[in-house]
Amino acid sequence: MFLQWGNGQDDVRAGEMGWDYCPRCEDETPTSLLVRYHFGYVYFVFSCITRFEYFLKCDICGYASAIDAAVAKPHVERLDIPFMRRYGCLMGLGLMVLGFTCLILITRK
Numbered sequence: 001m002f003l004q005w006g007n008g009q010d011d012v013r014a015g016e017m018g019w020d021y022c023p024r025c026e027d028e029t030p031t032s033l034l035v036r037y038h039f040g041y042v043y044f045v046f047s048c049i050t051r052f053e054y055f056l057k058c059d060i061c062g063y064a065s066a067i068d069a070a071v072a073k074p075h076v077e078r079l080d081i082p083f084m085r086r087y088g089c090l091m092g093l094g095l096m097v098l099g100f101t102c103l104i105l106i107t108r109k
């Protein structure tokens with residue numbers, strides 16, 4: 001049986017962070033909270049989040065600097081992470097349990 005797995009990362013905008021100094025723009029600019037999530041997957045569908053990173057991103061030039069999770073988490077308004085990317089591994093586990101249960105019921109005499 002061929003087993004395919006891997007990992008990846010994606011960024012989502014999680015909210016506004018007000019105005020802050022941007023070293024690239026050299027001025028006060030509006031900023032956003034950017035959340036980078038890393039995920040692992042099996043067969044590209046059954047995935048789960050492995051870790052988060054938080055960045056303060058300038059809305060003008062896109063410059064992003066890492067910030068501490070304890071500072072960022074209270075500002076997270078929403079995380080638009082696809083359902084199967086976040087909970088896909090649980091769905092895969094559920095399908096395996098369902099499959100084994102059906103197999104046991106079918107082969108039972």
Ligand SMILES: [Zn+2]
Pocket residue numbers: 022023024025026029058059060061062063
């Ligand atoms: Zn900037």
